[in-house]
Amino acid sequence: MASDLSGKRIIVTGAATGIGRATTLRVSASGAKVAAFDINDADGAATISDVNESGGDARYWHVDVRDETAVAGAVAAAEVWLGGVDVLIHIAGVLQGAAVELDEFPEDIWDTVLDINLRGSFTICKYVTAVMKKYGSGVIILTASGAGVTGGSSSLAYGSSKGGVHGLSLVMESHLEKYNIRVNDVMPGSVDTPLKVANVQDMHEAGGKKGSLEEKISALVSPDDVSKVYAFLASDDASMIRGSVRTR
Secondary structure (H helix, E strand, O other), rough: OOOOOOOOOEEEOOOOOOOHHHHHHHHHHHOEEEEEEEEHHHHHHHHHHHHHHOOEEEEEEEEEOOOHHHHHHHHHHHHHOOOOOOOOEOOOOOOOOOOHHHHHHHHHHHHHHHHHHHHHHHHHHHHHHHHHHOOOOEEEEEEEEEEEOHHHHHHHHHHHHHHHHHHHHHHHHHHHHHHOOOEEEOOOOEEOOHHHHHHHHHHHHHHHOOOOOHHHOOOEEOOHHHHHHHHHHHHHHHOOEEEEEEEO
């Protein structure tokens, strides 16, 4: 049974491609009004077009989650357009530095990944929380990973950043419960997204091209299937769920 999100006002980050696109389409089809954030303007426009052509209601903002001024402005504008914010689904992130050894790891890649994945999560949550507190309720769904939480990662920076996002969600849960704001994090597995496909290709090269690259990519799961988890967590049916949800 599809999640009922009728009347929900939702911000989705990373909405242009992959899990973010699939989630934007799904929550819209389930009745939500959606403010879509990304830096990929061409694919973001395509996502919005697909939503609106299907009878949904969505609008796009160019938002780099590293830019606090841009985040603050976009959240404020989205609040006005949506009429409030009920749910934040934060999916935007990057994976860089796969298969690079620790003693060779470039600091600029480390900084970029941590800034986008961890600091970006903090920044978007900071401004969305301020909005939700005014309305006395809300749901925040962050995107962590098994990398850095239940196991290792092909990238030292990625695993560290996602471990940080998981930790942020745990700390936020206890801080925001008194405001009737529920916090969850999703830990997607190996999903067929541009980010993961590029990672599979990088690891295939680093591993000496052993095995079939096509089979490795075909083994990835559909982002549409994972989007069902985000849509459920955004719904009132998930009000009893606490903590993290792992997917394939």
